[in-house]
Amino acid sequence: xxxxRFMKGNEAIAEAAVRGGCRFFAGYPITPQNEIPEYLxxxxxxxxxxxxxxxxxxxxxxxxxxxxxxxxxxxxxxxGPGISLKAEGISYLAAAALPAVIVNISRGGPGxxxxxxxxxxxxxxxxxxxxxxxxxxxxxxxSAQEAADLVYDAWEYAERDRNPVLVxxxxxxxxxxxxxxxxxxxxxxxxxxPEWSLTRRxxxxxxxxxxxxxxxxxxxxxxxxxxxMYKAWEEDxxxxxxxxxxxxxxxxxxxxxxSRVSKEAILKLREEGVKIGMIRPITLFPFPKKSxxxxxxxxxxxxxxxxxxxxxxxxxxxxLQVMDRCPIYEYGRSGGCLxxxxxxxxxxxxxxxxxxx
Amino acid sequence: xxxxxxxxxxxxSPSGYCPGCLHGLATKLIAEVIDELGQADNSLNVISVGxxxxxxxxxxxDFLSVAHGRAPAxxxxxxxxxxxxLVFAYQGDGDxxxxxxxxxxxxxxxxxxxxxxxxxxxxxxxxGGQMAPTTLIGQKTTTTVYGRDPxxxxxxxxxxxxxxxxxxxxFVARYALNSPKGVSDARKGIKKAFQMQLDxxxxxxxxxxxxxxxxxxxxPLQTFDYMNSNTIPYFKPGVYKDTEANG
Numbered sequence: 001x002x003x004x005r006f007m008k009g010n011e012a013i014a015e016a017a018v019r020g021g022c023r024f025f026a027g028y029p030i031t032p033q034n035e036i037p038e039y040l041x042x043x044x045x046x047x048x049x050x051x052x053x054x055x056x057x058x059x060x061x062x063x064x065x066x067x068x069x070x071x072x073x074x075x076x077x078x079x080g081p082g083i084s085l086k087a088e089g090i091s092y093l094a095a096a097a098l099p100a101v102i103v104n105i106s107r108g109g110p111g112x113x114x115x116x117x118x119x120x121x122x123x124x125x126x127x128x129x130x131x132x133x134x135x136x137x138x139x140x141x142x143s144a145q146e147a148a149d150l151v152y153d154a155w156e157y158a159e160r161d162r163n164p165v166l167v168x169x170x171x172x173x174x175x176x177x178x179x180x181x182x183x184x185x186x187x188x189x190x191x192x193x194p195e196w197s198l199t200r201r202x203x204x205x206x207x208x209x210x211x212x213x214x215x216x217x218x219x220x221x222x223x224x225x226x227x228x229m230y231k232a233w234e235e236d237x238x239x240x241x242x243x244x245x246x247x248x249x250x251x252x253x254x255x256x257x258x259s260r261v262s263k264e265a266i267l268k269l270r271e272e273g274v275k276i277g278m279i280r281p282i283t284l285f286p287f288p289k290k291s292x293x294x295x296x297x298x299x300x301x302x303x304x305x306x307x308x309x310x311x312x313x314x315x316x317x318x319x320l321q322v323m324d325r326c327p328i329y330e331y332g333r334s335g336g337c338l339x340x341x342x343x344x345x346x347x348x349x350x351x352x353x354x355x356x357x
Numbered sequence: 358x359x360x361x362x363x364x365x366x367x368x369x370s371p372s373g374y375c376p377g378c379l380h381g382l383a384t385k386l387i388a389e390v391i392d393e394l395g396q397a398d399n400s401l402n403v404i405s406v407g408x409x410x411x412x413x414x415x416x417x418x419d420f421l422s423v424a425h426g427r428a429p430a431x432x433x434x435x436x437x438x439x440x441x442x443l444v445f446a447y448q449g450d451g452d453x454x455x456x457x458x459x460x461x462x463x464x465x466x467x468x469x470x471x472x473x474x475x476x477x478x479x480x481x482x483x484x485g486g487q488m489a490p491t492t493l494i495g496q497k498t499t500t501t502v503y504g505r506d507p508x509x510x511x512x513x514x515x516x517x518x519x520x521x522x523x524x525x526x527x528f529v530a531r532y533a534l535n536s537p538k539g540v541s542d543a544r545k546g547i548k549k550a551f552q553m554q555l556d557x558x559x560x561x562x563x564x565x566x567x568x569x570x571x572x573x574x575x576x577p578l579q580t581f582d583y584m585n586s587n588t589i590p591y592f593k594p595g596v597y598k599d600t601e602a603n604g
């Protein structure tokens with residue numbers, strides 16, 4: 001029997017993390033993600049884990065760095081302003097080849113921006129999560145259930161790749177309550193700790209060391225290896241939902257909350273006879289390039305980039321696959337103003353019906 | 358008779374620290390104390406940024422190299438999930454008292470059960486001798502070419518004094534490494550701090566007054582004299598807090 005609960009997206013992330021083997025969390029309060037540290041502050045000690053409320057996001061990501069070096073599955077969460085502060089530490093995780101999971105429950109930006117939900121951190125998440133030209137795998141759920149499922153397995157990717165994984169979800173999905181079927185608790189044992197972890201010197205005759213600094217030839221080699229890893233992700237790890245694409249003349253590209261709202265608009269347009277579907281990236285990096293590149297552009301008349309941010313940030317990734325084979329339109333709300341299905345419907349209908357008229 | 362030999366925690370390579378620099382001595386003291394405590398296999402060195410980062414090359418035991426100023430945060434993560442390991446951070450003055458001020462004060466205030474060893478040489482050695490938070494008033498650096506002026510740069514931070522005002526720390530002490538007695542006292546202080554950590558007592562802090570012949574533009578012996586007449590009168594050696602002292 002499944003373990004079904006009615007919970008907030010943020011709580012689903014926290015519980016799924018514990019069940020996925022997370023035993024360390026450090027973070028600093030910031031809206032709209034506070035349910036994650038609040039939940040883990042009591043939940044982690046129940047399973048023998050540790051929770052630290054850090055003095056800053058900077059300190060928190062470095063606490064995660066320390067715990068990760070010991071082979072412990074470690075988590076931090078924040079929102080845009082705090083993710084910027086963690087950028088240094090995330091870059092160091094990538095440099096030191098340490099697995100960890102970072103959750104961004106995003107809000108309006110730039111700057112302090114607003115505390116209301118927005119999808120304004122796409123570019124930061126996918127292009128430059130820190131200095132030095134590295135990438136993290138970016139997972140973008142669109143429900144509490146999917147958030148739980150993706151977080152539950154996030155350390156499997158992080159440990160396989162020895163690289164941080166980012167979960168990007170807006171504050172709306174973090175705070176809505178939905179039914180979630182929780183996965184079972186993963187049983188982790190000391191003997192499962194990664195070989196490279198700094199836990200056990202006793203009985204080991206080699207020096208354990210982990211460093212984010214290298215001599216230049218070694219660093220160049222590591223940079224090249226990272227490049228190969230990103231290519232492998234594109235082959236093996238793309239997650240995407242394709243919705244009503246078979247006969248589609250119009251295609252919405254949307255992730256996270258924007259995909260939920262867009263789906264309502266799409267269903268309404270379908271009722272009116274408009275042949276429209278959706279590509280929903282679940283991994284933002286690796287981006288589902290093939291889903292867009294391989295569309296039948298003899299049929300597709302237009303692409304709609306729907307995001308809860310203005311201007312749209314995913315557009316360039318879409319353009320690179322569309323290659324001028326059809327127009328790309330964008331619609332969004334921003335600053336903490338929410339997308340709604342009427343707004344998305346109107347934006348699409350104006351183009352679609354205008355063209356067909 | 359005790360055998361005097363090179364610690365297994367020091368890599369089998371010559372030190373590349375500048376001639377007369379006390380970082381090498383400080384590193385050796387730490388290694389020897391860990392050996393004496395039988396903790397070589399259990400120790401974990403959290404290596405910070407600055408000349409202290411050169412320990413990546415010279416430290417033969419387990420280490421984690423971390424971001425500038427963040428060693429107490431990383432050590433917190435390590436110790437919370439691996440409480441049995443002997444964990445210490447070795448940080449310079451720019452690392453600890455400027456960019457890492459929040460991390461050191463907060464870790465000390467939480468009473469994290471690890472040891473921070475603070476090498477205070479009053480300059481940014483690695484980057485070429487800029488003003489540090491501990492640079493003395495009037496001391497010339499590449500960013501205070503007429504000498505440190507408190508009107509625009511404030512005063513040298515006294516970290517032992519600051520940390521000893523907190524409730525949680527258990528042992529806070531400063532030693533000067535420019536004399537045999539200072540070295541001997543420092544060795545005892547480091548050993549006491551590590552033993553307290555092994556006993557689960559809580560946060561311990563050791564400040565070591567060191568030098569920088571290259572950036573002070575002095576001979577090694579001149580740096581020792583400078584320390585006697587300038588550094589030590591301002592940064593007074595001594596035990597600032599010891600919760601084990603009377604009980």
